[in-house]
Amino acid sequence: MGGYGSGGHNRTHRQLENFHRIDSFSFYDYLAGDKYLWCKTTVKYPLIGGDIIYYVQSKTASIKTFSSKAGEYRYMDLPLSRVPGIDGKSVRMYFHCPYCGRRVRYLYNYYKHCVCRKxxxxxxxSQQKSGTDEMRLKMERIVEKKLGYTWWRREHPDLPIQYLWHIPKPRYMRWEKYERLMKEFRQLQDDHERAFLKGASWILSRF
Ligand SMILES: [Zn+2]
Structure with a gap:
């Protein structure tokens, strides 16, 4: 699955196409297919690791996305555009990226942030420049190779490794060694967070 890396360090997982994509046309179809829309106040559109809330009266929406600044999930405004189709009758709905405002059909779930392609x-x-990629690879090595926790991605399919908190101690491992590895791992998480927020063009860190 499109998680981050898999020991073998293949490059394809880095491609944007492997991140979960949210399609505004599907969102529109979902709303249009709801017979009872008129008598509802809000509609919840489920996403992997979040949702979109649509407010029927005001025809606006908000999306659950990660806030680096707050260190938690938050609802951000998700502006919508309705564009008449060529036939003049149908409607095409587009999102506006919650971070840059660009009108787009697709938003990508990019490490818990819902953003446009750009x-x-x-x-x-900017992440590459700040070396966060390498840090995540090091974290993976500790978690999977040294601590033998190879099923963490199955247990936390939406969690980037830099947010992984609980790592079980292997039965055969001495506590001392376990604590040393955990310390090393926590240090990498701290370093990652710092580098992540420092990236000058890291637009997401401002939210
Ligand atoms: Zn954007």
Whole structure:
């Protein structure tokens, strides 16, 4: 699955297409297919690791996305655009990226942030420069190879490794060694957070 890396360090997982994508057309179809929309106040559109709340009266929406600044999930405004189709009768709905405002059909779940393609690429470039990629690989090595916790991604499919908290101690491992590895891991998480927030073009860190 499209998680981060898999020991073998293949490069394809880095491609944007492997991140979960939210399609505004599907969102529109979901609303249009709801017979009881008119008598509801809100509609919840489920996403992997979040949701969109649609407010029927005001025809607005908000999306659950991660706030780096707050260190937690928050609802952010998700502006919508309705564009008439070529036939003049149908409607096409588009999202506006919660981070840059660009009108787009697709938003990507980029490490817990719902962003447009351009924001994801920009941030990916700045992440590379700040070395956060390597830090995540080091974290994976500790978690999977040294602590033998190979099923963490199955247990936490939406959690980037830098937010992983509980790692079980292998039965055969001495506490001393376990604590030393955990310390090393926590240090990498701290370093990662710092580098992540420092990235000048890291647009997401401002939210
Ligand atoms: Zn954007």
């Amino acid at each position: 924001c994801a690429k920009l941030n990916y470039a």
